[in-house]
Amino acid sequence: MELISFRIFNFKSIIDSGECYLSRDLTILAGKNESGKSNVLEALECFNVDKEFSEDHIPVHKDGEPRIELTLRIGHEELPTFKVTEEIKELSKNELELTLTKDFSSNYFLDEEFLRQIGLLEIKKARYKVREDIEKKTSEINILHDENVSRQAEVKLPEVIYNNLEDSIKRFKQYTNQLNNNSHVSNVNTLTQEVNELISLLKINKNDNDDLRYATELAHYVPYFVLFKSFDDILPNEIEIDNLSNSKWIKAFEKISDIDTSLIKSGGNLQKVNHKKRLNIEFNEELQKYWKQDQSEVLIEWDSDTVLFFISEENEHFKPSMRSKGKQWYLSFYILVSAKTKEEYDNIILIDEPGLYLHAKAQKDIIKRLNDLPSQILFSTHSPYLISNDRLHRVRAVLKENNNTTISNKLHKVSDKETLTPVLTTIGLGINDGISNVDKINNIIVEGPSDYYYLNAFMKIMNENSVNIIHGGGATNMPHVGTILQGWGCDIYYLFDNDNGYKEAKKKLDKDWECTTKDMIGKIPLANAAIEDVLSKDLYHSAILETGKYDKRKKNSTIAKKTDKVLNAKLFYEKVLNGGIDIDDESKENIKKLIDILRKKF
Known part of the structure; x- marks a missing residue:
């Protein structure tokens, strides 16, 4: 399920x-505090x-x-x-x-x-029809009661309690007995008859609730x-032997290791020594796959009265409570969450702000562990290091407006910059890796992150993989990036938007950068166009902005300035990678024209 x-x-x-x-697999709730x-x-x-x-x-x-x-x-x-x-x-x-x-x-x-x-469904509808009859009959009995039962009678008319009809039937039967045994009630037969008819309706309603019983089952x-909160559950220093069977920590270890509590309680000395050694080796071999920050180990020891937990660092033992909050949290998270994914029935793991006390590299260890778990997982965060640059489809934005929390499945429709900060930071981290990961001779340097994603998408559409796209950090910074690459022996080409920025940047390159030649500088092959204008207006609005009607007089690049253009570019790139977008003829023609120009440069 x-x-x-x-x-x-x-x-x-x-x-x-x-x-x-x-x-x-993973769903991430990203939002500000x-x-x-x-x-x-x-x-x-x-x-x-x-x-x-x-x-x-x-x-x-x-x-x-x-x-x-x-x-x-x-x-x-x-x-x-x-x-x-x-x-x-x-x-x-x-x-x-x-x-x-x-x-x-x-x-x-x-x-x-x-x-x-x-x-x-028909049973449900029939039950609600009976419920209408019950309410009508109850109203009639109320009127009769007021007309025929004097205050001296002290006979109280019960209410119908729908979630406990058995009790309602019992109390209405008691009511009829009171009517028949009290001289201050007139028209007893009529009132009793009406109540008995109501009891019959209640019995029908009580028996025809298959839909509720099925839903409950x-x-x-x-x-x-399973909700895991930071520091609500922290690995203890020790557990008494007599309490092992009730300890959630021991139950968790039983799921993820071969710990044998019966042997711990009553095994022979040699058995205990061998079991302890094997248990610690196997547990830490698995742990070290997901904790790359140091060479520490978790050790389980015991004596006749107590099971003890230690963290070993450089051959010195420490109690868990003596280590950093981050390490305490990670070990607790690893043990409890790993165990929950191994239970016989399905669990959905909910984690509130994982890795709050861990630095960036350790947070990436958390993601690695979560990626390998078999359960559906939902966690909240405002950390960019817990959001994978290549898996933004996992992210849902949590917003609070007018004292109401809502969840947006579409990041490009979110305008709150603080909410998007971890996502945008993640995108930036991924792009900035480009200059240090140059593995191709041919490199195209583009102005900004949106150019980076759109051009990579266009390359994918045209099955072109012979060049490396690099984010230049803005038009004025592009020559700095290009000069470094030239020093590494790379061929480069500067691609600008076809606007005033191109003209100014071209003048500056010609004047100030002697290593730059005219054939190393190019622009989008459409008049007064930015990278967004390579796509047709229909495609841009339907596939990226996901809007219906739009102002056809406005260029895509003009509209892009009023949206989160980087995030839109990233989502378009992901759709292309996943094959979830149909490129129309106008867009294909423009993309081909651009890629053909770039191919000729190398």
């Missing part, structure tokens, strides 16, 4: 999060069958109770055996999508389309949300 998307209503800072679609990232993760944890909403979860000064919707992809073999028809088996051969909702009262509900497919099959 796979979680496709979720939507959160009326939870703390979230009035309506909007639909958030998840990647099949206090945007509500942690609230999203906390809300998802509340979906679990053993968790409940509380009054603290209800937004302040807002009507409505918390509600969470999950959209899941599932095959019929994963469905509960409660009711699986031949029709649903046929429909779900290629997997089926369904929406499961949990409300504030911890009731679970299924979407009507899924209920229709499994034959429960299905909720137990949904992957379990």
Whole structure:
């Protein structure tokens, strides 16, 4: 079973999060502090069958109770055996999508389309029709009660409690007994008859709730949300032998290592020595694949009373509490999260701000570990080092506007610069590696990061891979980059936008840089054009901005200045890499014209 998307209503800072679609591996919630990232993760944890909403979860000064919707992809073999028809088996051969909702009262509900497919929709509709009859009958009884029961009777009319109809039926039966035994009630037979008819309706309603029972049963099959918070769970220094069976840390070690608690408690001395040595070697061999910061090891020791944990550095042992917060967090994260992915049932791992106390290289170790885990993972961050430059499709932006936290699946539609800072920084980090990774003789130096991504996309479209595209750091900085490459023996070509910047840069190159010749300088082969104008207006608006109608009088490059042009360029490049974009004839012709010019330069 796979979680496709979720939507959160009326939870703390979230009035309506909007639909958030998840990647099949990692999904990243990027946003500034206090945007509500942690609230999203906390809300998802509340979906679990053993968790409940509380009054603290209800937004302040807002009507409505918390509600969470999950959209899941599932095959019929994963469905509960409660009711699986031949029709649903046929429909779900290629997997089926369904929406499961949990409300504030911890009731679970299924979407009507899924209920229709499994034959429960008509039952649900019939139940709601009976509910209307119940409400109508209740109203009639209220009127009769007021007309025929005097205050002296002290007979109180009960209310219908829909989430406990068994108790409602019991209390209405007690009510009829009170009516018949009290002299202060007139028209007893009519009132009793009406109440008995209501009891019959309640019995029907109580028995026709297959959809609720099925939804509740299905909720137990949904992957379990495991929330890992920084420093809520830190590896202890020791655990008493008598408490091993109840320790979550020992249970975690049992999942990710061959630790044998029965041997620790009662094995022979030689067995214990051999087991301890083998256990520590195997555990640390695996740990070192994902921790490259130093040569430290985690050692498990024990005596007759206590299991002890140590961190060994340069042959000296330390208690975990004596090491840095970053190392404590990473070891705890590694043990608990790794264990959760090895449980028999599916878990979705939620991590709030991983690596908060780790430096950049250590944060990259976290990403390496998360990439290798088999579970779906959702984590929040505002660190650029936890966002992979080549996998921006994983990132969802978390925004807070008008006291409402929302989630945007499309980064290019986000205008909040602080929210996008980690993403933009990541893009910059990736581009700036270019000059130190020159592995081709032929190099094209472009003005900015958007040129870098668009031109790489154009090269991919034309199956051209003989040149290296380098971000020049702006028109005025490009000669500095080019001179370094020339000193390394590289052939270079400067590509500028066809605008005033090109004219000024060309003059400066001709005047100040003797190593530059005229055939080393070029521009976009379209009049008064920037790199965005190589694409047709239709393609630019449909594939990049994802808009319908637009002002055809404005050039793409003019519109780009009012958007996040770098991020749009990066997303276009990713779409091209993934084959998810159709290039129209006008764009193909312009791209070919540009690439042909570049090919002739080398």
